[in-house]
């Protein structure tokens with residue numbers, strides 16, 4: 001590579017069938033020389049060959065049929081064109097083998113305005129061996145990743161096994177970020193997963209300095225864990241919350257859980273710890289104060305014990321402990337002078 005060459009840092013991989021176009025073409029399953037099943041491209045994606053069976057891609061090689069019968073998935077075609085225009089490295093990786101007429105195959109995309117001189121088409125169907133399509137696609141993509149230093153790799157595919165195989169490459173290329181987009185039967189792309197979700201969500205959660213589930217952090221977490229029930233923090237003042245409402249219950253349970261967590265409320269530099277910030281964000285301050293007091297009380301007990309040990313040489317701190325608890329209770333304002341809880 002010459003120094004002045006500018007290489008794209010983004011690799012964008014498009015599947016063809018049911019990602020860029022819908023077709024009615026069938027793949028035949030052949031056993032003992034006869035066709036035992038005919039699969040459309042969607043069924044083909046999920047079909048596992050039984051022992052003694054083979055795929056016959058005969059019809060899938062027919063470029064005329066592809067040109068005349070495939071229906072474009074417009075949003076994905078637009079995505080493809082946009083990636084080409086941006087200067088990303090754009091490839092198609094298909095389960096198909098070679099077509100019988102290369103130019104006619106390319107014309108199918110050209111007629112929708114796709115500059116096919118910028119797109120290389122890799123055909124997993126040309127590869128020998130009885131591997132599943134996702135394994136073959138993985139080999140092709142690995143070679144692509146070896147050929148350039150990509151900071152991002154993006155894949156659009158309607159088949160989840162292909163996306164998962166793609167994502168599994170992240171282990172081998174830890175410096176590349178992997179984004180897997182699933183294309184639905186309706187032709188809508190939604191993010192399936194990405195390789196660095198954990199980092200993202202932690203980054204957002206720390207970045208807003210709340211550690212208490214902001215909308216952004218929740219969105220990042222939901223991307224990472226599709227179907228997750230994680231919700232944003234309840235930041236409404238407790239007095240404004242409807243008693244017994246879902247939000248009130250969530251706040252109560254959060255405060256209880258969080259305040260039960262051992263750990264300091266202040267960092268050595270005097271700044272509040274993430275735990276303290278989260279308690280504050282959820283309006284658990286009373287609990288925060290209690291936690292502070294208990295910590296102070298515990299310290300007093302420890303100090304008094306030390307003193308007793310020195311004075312009496314006995315490790316018995318019952319009286320001191322009670323004294324410290326009384327101090328803590330008094331400071332909370334929730335208890336009367338003689339240690340009874342205020343009504």
Ligand SMILES: [Mg+2]
Nearest residue numbers: 015017018158
């Ligand atoms: Mg497909």
